Amino acid sequence: MTLDLSSRRIQTRPPLAGTDRGAASQDALTGLRVSHVVAPLKAALSDAKVLTGRQTPLVQFDLLVVEAQSETGATGMGYSYTLRAGGPGMFSLACEIAPRILGEDPNDIGRLWEKLRWQVNSLGRGGMAFQTIAAFDTALWDMKARRAGLPLTKLLGAHRDHVRIYNSEGQYLQASIDEIKAAADRSLALGMGGIKLKVGQPDGQEDLRRIDALRTHLPDDVAMMVDANQQWDRTYALQFGRIVDELGLAFIEEPLDALDFEGHAMLARELATPIATGEMLTSLADAVQLMRAGGCDIAQFDAPRIGGISPFLKAMSFAEELRVDIAPHWMMELQVHLAAAYLQEPWVEHFFSLEPVFNERLEIANGRVAVPSRPGLGLSLSDAARDWTVSRSAFGEISRL
Template sequence: MDLSTRRIAARRPFGGAPDRAAAQDALTGITLSHIVLPLENPLSDAKVLTGRQSPLSAVDILACEAVSENGHRGMGFAYTLRAGGSGMFALACEVADRILSHDPNDIGRLWERLRWQTNSLGQGGMSYQTIGAFDTALWDMKARAAGLPLAKLLGAHHDSMRIYNSQGQYLQASVDEMKAAADRSIGLGIGGIKMKVGQPDGQEDLKRIQAMRDHLPDHIAFMVDANQQWDRAYALQFGRIVDEMGLAFIEEPLDALDFEGHADLARNLATPIATGEMLTSPTEAIQLAQQAACDVSQVDALRIGGVTPFLKAMAMAEAHRIQIAPHWLMELHVHLAAAFPEAPWIEHFHWLEPLFDERLDIADGRVAVPTRPGLGLTLSSKARDWTVASQDIGEGGRP
């Protein structure tokens, strides 16, 4: 047969083909907001002590409020620390109209459409974090339209999960301040305490760990977080010293992308190794699991692009028998982790609480999965006050 007469199978184009026959609804408006949420006190971890970063004094939030032709609403958000908030807002304003008039139920299709619109920026990073705000709003809308909490829409395995606190044990805190903060957390019903390590003087780290270990009740889990500050040899040495202390995990002992090094630590230490919070694409999250680079995956849904890619990363963790303890964002991750079969950890931070009118229920070391439809969140009046820029696309999505 002549090449010119051979038939080529028709292929659907990437990034969301313009096939609208099954459309049941349409996005008519989106409101985007850049919110700068101030923290009560600047915070320092090992990256600050080594001069790599400045103390954290605020969190930049990209909020996305969407409305559909049928009157359904959804609210999602993304975030960045120290830099990039204005860039994420500008990018979101630039691409938002690419999903207007499309069916909001086709979340996977719209995620791909936005991915291809931002492809020149790379597959990950700021582009995916910006997409995460749209994606989360669409999942919120879908669950609200169904009258279900997002956890139930995804297929929840849990009505409550273990929760640990990461907020009061930063490196700028004294031992007495860490103990007091831990006592307050335990008083709130939190079941685990995580402290920062990674100081230039490792002996100081060990003294602080021992002081906290001695202070905490036996039923309270205890974790440490090095924020990527060690090399492989030091991490192995440190891990062997603390292996007898019964830590729930050691977090980010190495560079976030050193999958091989983390895998070696996981094989050679009794203490579980946790990492994954700094990954910025579903590809990296999948590699983390495939390379057995941790015992506990801390992949952050909004850093890898939202709920849609997180579900893929979570399925990969399940397939490789890896536990999960998603990074930060308890208001979102409480829904997503509920759909994981094994017992996850949820990370407690109250930083984002002022953004929303609602609060999570915490007691007896566990956090309850909200029963309100969708994420069960509404932006507060404080969030409106902290808004430094906003843009309506289409008819706007603000109530």
């Protein structure tokens, strides 16, 4: 039997996305420059995964930098990163997708994020694909805030002009107790409000000795956190957490595998010490799943890893609804803008090794970091970062970059 469709009509229309430019379009991207920067660390860093042989010591970090300009003269810069591996791959992917947004209105950030996402859809929804998109997304947000003459956090809607800050760099596992104390003293002299200690030693008693030594050394009004870097199983993490519960730690970070949402939720229910995790997640979907499971008291989502500022803002809105605190991971020059736009009092993580990449420095005092007053992210690449650039490609007209 032949079906007669002549008198049948579909009553609804399929959703349209990525439609042609209309009267509301006011600008167009005319140039993009993509750079791969390999920034060395002054000293190798080792966490729990290094001691178990799963990772090598961290000796450098790779940045993917995207600089953009438009036909009206607006410019913006964004970046993403990877540790230990993947830098050349991110650079190659960025060069492949960059030409596909030339000519687009840079104000249409959400639409361009979706366009780039569908270019890399075969690579999966997350991982390196989204981390590469993050550099473009951040450059567009930087451009929009610069065009408005506002710091990014003011464009987003700030709740505060300064944020609590803690340092993580001097207390890795390769450091002795004396070195940990000395590094903490240097951080406190610079105005840090908290110190985070790496844990996850093969001998748990050594972790406890180091925790006791640092907590005794620090003033009572200085926060202390510990970070296990996904080292433990549920049974060990619960036992360890109960032992340190009475110390008043600000949080225990990544006690379990990053994707063990249910296990982190169990610890959050059982322990008085807040559970912090989320830095390794690379998509909004995973971030939402973690929070729905009750898997964190403190969400540590990382804007470059999660796909950029656009998905981070969506994760932040979900966290606000659930009254989850946030302490964004790494990249403090970017994360301070996002943390300052969060309803509840956040933390920002500080690393000295990130500072040489940019000309500007964050202002830190009395345990807090000030949000920069410069437009956009308020950042420019340093001469050192230009010297550390191992690959660079340009697309379109870049005369103003």
